[in-house]
Ligand SMILES: *[C@@H]1O[C@H](CO)[C@@H](O)[C@H](O)[C@H]1NC(C)=O
Ligand SMILES: *[C@@H]1O[C@H](CO)[C@@H](O)[C@H](O)[C@H]1NC(C)=O
Ligand SMILES: *[C@@H]1O[C@H](CO)[C@@H](O)[C@H](O)[C@H]1NC(C)=O
Ligand SMILES: *[C@@H]1O[C@H](CO)[C@@H](O)[C@H](O)[C@H]1NC(C)=O
């Protein structure tokens with residue numbers, strides 16, 4: 001606006017322009033006509049920002065170079081006023097799908113979208129559940145002193161569970177890791193006699209407290225699993241909550257050590273009889289550095305335990321999603337309520353009661369969890385942080401039973417069925433600098449090893465047209 005008014009600008013002229021606008025509107029009344037043309041518009045970018053229906057004519061001699069606001073109008077009006085179609089810059093919404101990337105579960109995998117401010121685009125993502133998956137199950141066990149009995153029962157689980165899983169899965173692999181808590185005061189007793197054997201008061205020998213210890217990488221050898229579990233000893237600590245979330249994050253992100261298979265459905269089973277510490281809890285021990293979300297294992301021991309705080313629930317949720325891991329919480333019934341709250345915040349998670357804790361009970365719990373988690377197909381859509389406020393997303397699923405669920409998921413999905421998600425993404429506004437922007441949106445079905453990448457190109461400036469030259473000289 002400024003550059004144009006500086007050359008011609010005076011108050012009477014401005015008033016005159018207002019009259020022209022009124023005249024134009026009177027001459028060609030129609031729905032939405034007035035939305036585009038306005039004397040305050042002096043550039044193509046401003047024009048297109050008025051709405052997806054507006055277009056800009058950049059032909060130099062359009063209307064004998066009269067006031068720039070006239071260049072902004074509905075395309076049909078501009079053409080009628082003599083603008084050649086090759087001089088029209090207009091809002092174009094484009095959806096391009098790369099159909100060449102084959103996929104058995106999630107399709108399409110790659111979509112490009114071009115948006116203008118105020119416009120939106122819709123597309124369909126199909127998620128198909130396969131008949132049978134390989135399954136990886138990682139036991140993450142709280143080995144604080146009160147868990148001795150639970151650890152004993154785990155010894156008998158391996159073979160029996162893999163037999164039961166043959167109904168649902170092509171093969172089952174198991175892994176194992178243990179945790180207690182951050183090995184610093186006030187979570188553990190740092191008296192020299194207690195550090196190495198925290199259970200000395202009970203006259204039993206137990207191992208030092210630890211944040212997370214990865215013990216057995218994924219294996220299909222159940223003899224090996226049983227052998228390793230038999231060697232496990234419990235440990236001890238002071239306060240009641242344990243460092244479960246800290247350990248879960250390591251088990252999720254330390255892909256190589258844990259040995260998660262890329263093609264498997266991944267289950268992370270947390271066994272504990274206590275609530276977990278949350279982010280900020282470790283301030284008590286003077287640890288204020290937030291968790292960096294990375295893997296810190298050395299010789300299978302988590303080395304970040306005393307340096308970084310516990311992860312936040314949001315951070316843990318992201319890492320589980322990124323690594324397509326479902327989580328199962330097997331907790332003593334007194335803690336059920338505490339974990340109910342947590343499970344609500346973690347997509348793809350299941351809560352089971354250990355109750356009368358015995359091996360058959362644990363096997364049923366895992367089977368129930370597996371069936372439940374797989375029968376729920378949910379979608380997580382995330383826009384890059386830098387642009388999250390400028391886009392809106394709506395997801396509506398079409399479930400195999402014909403229902404259209406309101407939240408972003410379908411339940412009761414059976415093997416071999418497909419869920420269709422109709423996703424609409426809209427651009428609310430451009431970045432403050434008014435420049436074009438490329439933003440990536442990830443569409444991730446919870447627990448699936450495949451996702452869809454959406455690249456959005458937001459056209460905020462005008463790509464062609466000599467607008468700068470005609471209005472600033
Ligand atoms: C999407 O955009 C990228 C980068 O601009 C380009 O390389 C790719 O070919 C496009 N894909 C499709 C399906 O148009
Ligand atoms: C589609 O994806 C394939 C595999 O990533 C790539 O080679 C190809 O160039 C893409 N096609 C387009 C049009 O982007
Ligand atoms: C399974 O593990 C046991 C004990 O660790 C070992 O003796 C046996 O050779 C392993 N079997 C296979 C097929 O690797
Ligand atoms: C995802 O899992 C499926 C089914 O197990 C498998 O066929 C496919 O290769 C996996 N994809 C990747 C990228 O690992």
Ligand SMILES: *[C@@H]1O[C@H](CO)[C@@H](O)[C@H](O)[C@H]1NC(C)=O
Pocket residue numbers: 122124422423424
């Ligand atoms: C998807 O949703 C959009 C917006 O609600 C709607 O306009 C469009 O018709 C839907 N597409 C399909 C195929 O249902």
